[in-house]
Amino acid sequence: MRTHGNLALGALLALSGLASGCTNVRDGFRPVLTDAPFVYDIGELRVIGAEELAGVDPSTVPDAVHYGQLGAGENAGLYGGATFQFRATGSSVCVVVDPEAMFWNKEISTQSNTVQYKFEDIFEDDGDLDLSAGLAAYYTGSPGSEIGDFSAVYDDPAGVEHELAFNECIQTGYFGDPAHAGRATVEYCDIDTSLHSGVMYTAVLETFALPIDDSILNFGALAFDGRCADLPWYDSNGALLAGASECVIPNEVEYADANGIPEEKAWFPELERAYCSGVGKVNTFCKDNPGAGCQSEEEL
Amino acid sequence: MTQMRTLTLRLMGLFAALWALxxxxxxxxxxxxxxxxxxxxxxxxxxxxxxxxxxxxxxxxxxxxxxxxxxxxxxxxxxxxxxxxxxxxxxxxxxxxxxxxxxxxxxxxxxxxxxxxxxxxxxxAKKPTVDTEKASKGDSFSKEFLSRIPSGRSYQDVVSNAAGVTGGGGNPSSGGASTNENTFLLDGTNITDPVTGTFSLNFNFDAIEEIEVITGGYDPEYGESLGAVVSVVTKSGGNSLEVVANAFYMNGNWGPKMDSRYAADGYELSPTGFDEVSQTGSMGVVVSGPIVKDKIWFLGSYSYERTLYANVGVQLPRDFDGHYFFSKLTAQPSSAHRFTVQFATNPTTIDNTDQTDTRIFAEAQSRQAQGGYLTSLKWNWFINPETNLETAASFQKTFIEASGVPCTHDGNLGYHPCDPDEEENYTDYTTPGHIGLYGAYDSDNAGSYYFDDRYRGQLSTKYSLLQVNFLGKHDFKAGVDGSYLLWDQISGYSGNLIFYDYYENAFDPDTLGNYAWVETSGPSIYRSTGYHVGAFIQDVYKPVENLTFRYGLRYDRAVHRNDAGVPVVDVGLFGPRIYAIWDPWANAKTKVYGGYGRFNDTGRLSVASYLSQSNMGSKTIFGEIAGNSASGVGFSGGDYSTDNTITVLDGTTAPHSDEFSIGAQREVMTDIAVGVDFTGKFTRNVYNFDETNLIYDEDGYSYVGSGDGTLDSYYRLRTPAIALRDYYQTDVSITRNWADRWLLSATYSYVVSRGRVQNGLTAVLSNPAQVDLWYGNLPYDFRHQLKVQAAWDLPIDPWTTTIGMSGQLYSGAPLSRFYYSQADSLAAGGDSYSLLKEPRGSYGRTGATWDMSVLIEQDIPVRKGKLSATAQIDNLTNNQYPYYLASNYSYYIDTQNRYIIAYRQDTIQAQVGVKYEF
Amino acid sequence: MAPTILILALGCAYNEELPEKDILGTVIVPAAAATRLQADGTTATDPRFIGPIFLGAYSGIDTVSFGYPHPSMGPIVTADTPGDAFPYGGTTVGRYDFACYESLACKVVTGRFSDYNDMLEYFGTVLGSPIQDDNGADVANGSTFQQACYDYFYATSDQEMAFLGDLDFALNADGDFEAAFVMPHTVFVEGMTIWGWMDAPEIVPANPTESGGFSSCDVSTGREFDQYDENFREGRVYFDALNTPSQYIYAGDWVASGAEEAVVNSPDDKPVVRLDFGFGVGEAE
Missing domain, CATH: 2.60.40.1120 (Carboxypeptidase-like, regulatory domain)
Known part of the structure; x- marks a missing residue:
């Protein structure tokens, strides 16, 4: 009947319009899917002591210092991450994660030029991981498939359930509120394991942002036997210093990639050493190596 | 006839099965x-x-x-x-x-x-002045009206002439409803924006045949809105070729423009002048005529509009550049079938959209492209004079793209040059922008981007069975319509980073430094979908000639889902309506009418977006200027949340209005009718957020605890009965339709608009201790409203000169006094004055506002066709509107405990134009 | 018309089935709690000695963990912080408000003073610590006080001063002080207990200028007012007063013992919260 025919035509018109609309998502803004996993479990890491860490190339102890990569997931709204477990020592454990690469803000100070970065960071290579840690028994995620948090349920005397947060990696921000470090910035915290010696802990490295250059976030992570303030590392002069920083886990860009350091980031190790040695060294490096991780002098 | 009877009886049986006819x-x-x-x-x-x-x-x-x-x-x-x-x-x-x-x-x-x-x-024939079968409220604006009464030459501006409609600029408040609760129809196709509930399409004013604004008492055929139904009907062409070409220019830079300012002790300070660029130029052409005489007519229309507008001191004016295309084909191959096909599109670009701020450099401006298209197909089948079937299908897409300014190789533009290897119009989505504080300038790059695509696909069918004899005469109509809605949105910051720069010493550029920056997790990418199905059945029943009953029932079902597919709006609602109109002397000169209607709001996709799973995480990091001794690269403070802390209460319903009206109208002299109308409209269950975790003290001033031990806010979407509006409107009107060279329409309305929520979605329930105080006079509670439109063709033949005027007067808007709130200041990160101590809107009122416009149209005899020139002046009296000095109301109270309100002068705008009809 | 009325009735029958209810009740402060030492060495019973009352709805009462009845707590998560009592809802009878002078920060509670002279008398005579303006001079009279408030708040009437006006507490037949309260938007849990405590003002006879302060008010936070001193803040209550009240309860404060009359079994119950346990002062009467 003619009625049906025209209804069908109308429906077809509407549907074809919708179909063309459905494919019109601006994919250029999504992170690119790569081989880097969305969620994975590192496994158990040995808690490494100060003497060993000071005397060894961190890339040669993969059972204690992990270099890895994280990538994008199917759903634009969710980010994944990595997890690892470590055994409580009965005293302070410092958990550290260092995401690719380095970030500084050239304009953070109106003070003299000698303490100010002269060159802008190239930030496209920076990713951001957020660190939390707690007793493995309280972890709500599923290592290797789903990122969760640390919580337990308390039933009050009236039978009402309340969720308790058991993240023991407390980092505070500008207002003393719970916070995480920004892009490319190392995150670390002291966990007091004195009440749970020998018990398994989980550390969660949740992806906050992927680098926009290649959607692959290289990172390094470790658990240190002692306080974060005592973490050893070497500066560009070979001096042994202490204190958790960018420099404790060196060269995450090179060691995380199975194929070694990508050519376009060949400058990374040297820039990182300069970064670990002060603003002046970064300025010098950037001046001598324009475009290598920092803007060239012309940009000034 | 017998077959018709049988069919009629069968259908009547079907209808009778539903208890509400x-x-x-x-x-x-x-x-x-x-x-x-x-x-x-x-x-x-x-x-x-x-x-x-x-x-x-x-x-x-x-x-x-x-x-x-x-x-x-x-x-x-x-x-x-x-x-x-x-x-x-x-x-x-x-x-x-x-x-x-x-x-x-x-x-x-x-x-x-x-x-x-x-x-x-x-x-x-004498034009009837009183329509004795109509109970709905509102005004119809015919071609004669539109060409004679001054307006902004867009249908959005015309709407504000209707009684009970306030606000303007496209999204009015009608009957106390919020500005996003109206429905816009173009030749019966719903063109209301599926996300925001506002209008979504612009087109050539001269292609409009008539505009009907129904503010109340509308048929079950129309639903989904609590405000007005604005129906625009376009011309279809005719048997002779017609060309209408026009060109208009408007300049708003005339007349004095001053702020009046009042000091704290109440004395008036000398006014300050301000410069404003405000020009609009438009030109258009409408061509219509027959393709096949009497069988196929066409109409094509194109208009171009360009507007430049700049606030005081901005670096570049906002530049609006719009092209509006509209085309229509109407075909009636036989007396039984009519087909109408339409296509409309309105690509528009707006440059320098951030021109509101003097601190924005040219290269930090953003550019917005918008537009979309609408296609529709309608088929009318006239089975016989008493029976017809209308089927329609349409599809509409609208989009908005806002981003930084694309680069150009055009050296004349003076800013944003492309790099040698960059393409023309390359837009940079990776370089972060800078926002200036304390006098510092926005610079470098616009910094954010926004892409928005909205779709609506519709199918509808309506069946009419008229003049059925059964204890009088019945005109039955029933129909079903369905829509599918989709919304895609991407927004974010360029480079996932935005800097906040700061003058350490106010206004001293040498002390410019970076105060803080915000890092985001990436763009927010969001899709929301929904569908809506409506069905109605209605009857116009005349038991005797001078009594009409109009009654019917509407049913609406709507489901709107967020980006995780979770239904946020999920409702099925009935809307019964019943009205009676009585012509006591049965001479079509008088009518007494009244009735009741229930109007349901089926929601907008923006409601579902509040439960988005695709939130953008952000971290705020402070630099050394803010005292962060870690040199800004240590640990960050600020919001970090991609978790959704918003839920929806199970079993929410949808907002609805119950409207009661009673009125009378009488033709007192030839062509002049006087009317009186009283309407009470009660809106309940408006969307509202409450908060479930924080615990306040007895005044709602500060927190004293929280349910889970944190200070996180957990919002919950509800439709509580106390989220309400109570609206009363009493109209007295005089109407003289166009006849004998003049028309007049004047309506005085006494309006009371009270309630707890003005907008379609608010959070007034978040502070339980304040909930009772939030019931009071709503922002559009203009108690006295007067609207007058008049036009007169001067009797100076053969030259026809028309003078038209329109005027609107509103008494003052209610004011609320807010006090410092400890709780809201913590949430806002700075002083927040949001605490009420008296019911809202009870503190006082602003002054009255009025607006008068005049139009003179002069026909110029030419050999062929008709040429006319138009001059129009808007805001003839250069009126003022209230412009508050600061949001911190505590600082602007005078010695008599009154708000110090600055009044800003609205500009006088002059418009000249030329129109040629062939 | 009948069908129409039916439809209307259907519409009115929409029930949100909200888990939260408004709980109305009464709080009783025994006379002993309002009996304190005055500057002249005598004791007096004065309702102005009643500090802010914090009321919360809790799952139960713990009589073991502290030296006074305390709401049941959850487990300790962070060292040095007590377990959270997870209140279902709460309110106050009297709250901290800033009374125009820096010296009064964290010392003034709403619903205790009817006018300026009342306050001048309380601080000057009863506590022995006259109110001083921001230059250190004593405030002479009520008009001076009033003008300072009008200037500070850009106000023009006493009705805008939250700390003046109707008094919360009235003497009841037993000689105790009684006030009504509304605990809005409280999750109703059958068998929940309304528990509360009163923060008593410090009385320091040896140094009266320290008298009048409260432990649940943080002087170093709140709205910043930098006209005279950019470090000056008006003070505000601690935001976790109902979650971990033990951090702010000291000897001299009065606490509810969680009697049966404070238990709520239905949303229409009218609980009576009797602050009959004086922590560090023994039982009432």
Whole structure:
């Protein structure tokens, strides 16, 4: 009947319009899917002591210092991450994660030029991981498939359930509120394991942002036997210093990639050493190596 | 006839199965109806008369009917215009009645008197002043009105002329509803934005035939809105070729523009002047005519609009550049079928969209492209004069793209040059922007981007069965319509980073430094979908000639889902409506009417977006200027959340209004009617957020605890009964339709608009201790409103000069006094004055505002066609509107405990234009 | 018309089935709690000695963990912080408000003073620590006080001063002080207990200028007012007063013992919260 025919035509018109609309998502803004996993479990890491860490190339102890990569997931709204477990020592454990690469803000100070970065960071290579840690028994995620948090349920005397947060990696921000470090910035915290010696802990490295250059976030992570303030590392002069920083886990860009350091980031190790040695060294490096991780002098 | 009876009985049985019978029949706001009767000079009906209807607005040529045994005839789905009816019967003198006006949503009664054996007679019809079958409230703006009454040359501006409508600029508040609770129809197609509930399409003003604004009492045929139904009907063309070309220019830079300022002790300071660039130029052409005479008509329209507008001191004016295309094809291959196909698109670019701020450098401006297209197909099947079926399908896409300014190789532009290897119009989405604080400038890059695509696909069908005899006359109508809605949105910061720069010493550029920056997790990418199905059944029932009942039932079902597919809005609602209109003297000069209607709001996709799973995480990191001794690269503070802390309460319903009205109208002199109307409208269950975790002290001033031990806010979407509006409107009106060279319409409204929520979605329940104080006078509670429109064709033949004017007066808006709130200041990160100590809107009122515009149109005789020149002045009296000095109301109270309100002068705008019709 | 009324009735029958209810009740402060030492060495019973009352709805009462009845707590998560009592809802009878002078920060509670002279008398005579303006001079009279408030708040009437006006507490037949309260938007849990405590003002006879302060008010936070001193803040209540009240309860404060009359079994119950346990002062009467 003619009625049906025209209804069908109308429906077809509407549907074809919708179909063309459905494919019109601006994919250029999504992170690119790569081989880097969305969620994975590192496994158990040995808690490494100060003497060993000071005397060894961190890339040669993969059972204690992990270099890895994280990538994008199917759903634009969710980010994944990595997890690892470590055994409580009965005293302070410092958990550290260092995401690719380095970030500084050239304009953070109106003070003299000698303490100010002269060159802008190239930030496209920076990713951001957020660190939390707690007793493995309280972890709500599923290592290797789903990122969760640390919580337990308390039933009050009236039978009402309340969720308790058991993240023991407390980092505070500008207002003393719970916070995480920004892009490319190392995150670390002291966990007091004195009440749970020998018990398994989980550390969660949740992806906050992927680098926009290649959607692959290289990172390094470790658990240190002692306080974060005592973490050893070497500066560009070979001096042994202490204190958790960018420099404790060196060269995450090179060691995380199975194929070694990508050519376009060949400058990374040297820039990182300069970064670990002060603003002046970064300025010098950037001046001598324009475009290598920092803007060239012309940009000034 | 017998078969028709059988079919009629079968259908009636079907309808009777539903306990609430039909409502308003052909008050379709896309067409009009002629209903008439042929009688002899003794008053007896004459059966079997051949009735012929003709008009230049009637596609398909003249229509013919044979009047029934009571001499009755009916013509439906008529485009607005002037018609002629000719009655012929053997033995009687032929009668021709001319100048019968058909208007949108109206039934024009035609009575024809035939005399035995008399000569041919031609009678001119008198336009009915009182429509004794209409109970709905609102105004119709015909072509005659639109061309004579000054307006902004867009349908959005015309709407504010209707009584009970306030606000303007496109999204009015009607009957106390919020500005996103209206429905916009274009030739019956719903063009309301599926996300925001606002209008979504612009087109050439000269392509408009008529605009109907229904503010209350509308038929079950229309739903989904608590405010007004704005129905725009476009021209269709005719049997002769017509070309209308126009060009207009408007300048708003005339007349004094001053702020009045009041110091704390109440004395008026000397006014400050401000400069403003405000110019609009538009030109357009409408071509219409026959492709096949009487069978296929076409209309094509193009208009171009360019507006430059700049606030005081900005670096570059906002540049609006819009192209509006509209085309329509109407075909009536036989008397039984009519097809209408439409296509509209309005690509527009707006440059320098951030021109509101003097601190924005040229290269930090952003650019917005918007537009979309609408296609629709409608089929009318006139099965017989009493039965017709209308089926329509349409698809609409609208989009907005806002981003930084694309680069150019054009050296003349002076900013944003492309790099040598960059393409023309390359847009940088990776370089972060800078926002300036404390006098510092926004610079470098606009910094954020936003892409938005919205779709609506619709199918509808309506069946009308008219003039059914059963204890009187019934006009039944029933229909079903379905829509599918989709919304895609991407937004973010360029490079996922934005810097906040700061003058350490105010306004000293040498102390510029970076105060803080915000890092985001990436763009927010979001999709929301929804569908809506509506069904209605209605009847116009006349048990006797001078009494009409209009009643019916509407059912709406809507589901809107967020980006995880979770239904946020999930409702099924009934909307019964019943009205009665009584003509006590049965002479079409008086009517008394009243009734009740329930109107349901089926929501907008923006409601579902509050439960988005695709939130953008952000971290705020402070630099050394802010005292962060870690040199800004240590640990960050600020919000970090991609978790959704918003939920929806199970079993939410949808907002609805119950409206009661009663009124009367009488034609007191020829063509002049006086009316009085009282309406009470009660809106309940408006969308509202409450908060479930924080615990306040007794005044709601500060937190004293939280349910889970954190200070996180957990919002919950609800539709509580206390989220309400109570609206009362009393109108007294005088109307003189266009006749004998002049028209007048004046309405005085006394309005009371009280409630707890003005907008369609608020969070007034978040602070439980404040909930009672939030009931008070709503922002659009303008108690006294006066709207006047008048036009006069001066009797200076052959030169026709028309003077038109429109004026609106509103008494003052209510004011609330807010006090410092400890809780909100913590949430806002700075001082927040949001605590009420008295009911809202009870602190006082602003002054009255008024607006008057005048239009002079002069026809210039030319050999072929018609040429006219127009001059229009808006805001003739250079009125002021309230402009608050600061949001911190505590600082602007004078010694008499009154708010210090600065009044800003609205500019006088002059518009000149030229129009040529061929 | 009947069908229409039926439809209307259907519409009115929409029930949100909200888990939260408003709980109305009464709080009783025994006379002993309002009996304190005055500057002249005598004791007096004065309702102005009643500090802010914090009321919360809790799952139960713990009589073991502290030296006074305390709401049941959840487990300790962070060292040095007590377990959270997870209140279902709460309110106050009297709250901290800033009374125009820096010296009064964290010392003034709403619903205790009817006018300026009342306050001048309380601080000057009863506590022995006259109110001083921001220059250190004593405030002479009520008009001076009033003008300072009008200037500070840009106000023009006493009705805008939250700390003046109607008094919360009235003497009841037993000689105790009684006030009504509304605990809005409280999750109703059958068998929940309304528990509360009163923060008593410090009385320091040896150094009266320290008298009048409260432990649940943080002087170093709140709205910043930098006209005279950019470090000056008006003070505000601690935001976790109902979650971990033990951090702010000291000897001299009065606490509810969680009697049966404070248990709520239905949303229409009218609990009576009797602050009959004086922590560090022994039982009432």
């Amino acid at each position: 039909s409502g308003l029949a052909f008050a379709s706001a896309t067409s009009g109806t002629i209903k008439g009767q042929v009688i002899d000079d003794g008053g007896l009906s004459i059966p079997g008369v051949l009735v012929t209807l003709s008009s230049p607005s009637l596609i398909g040529g003249a229509q013919q009917q044979t009047a029934d045994e009571e001499g009755r005839f009916i013509f439906v789905e008529l485009a607005p215009g002037s018609y002629e009816v000719m009655a012929q019967k053997q033995g009687f003198g032929q009668v021709r009645k001319t100048n019968i006006e058909v208007a949108l949503g109206r039934t024009t009664p035609v009575a024809i008197e035939m005399k035995v054996g008399a000569e041919e007679l031609t009678v001119e």
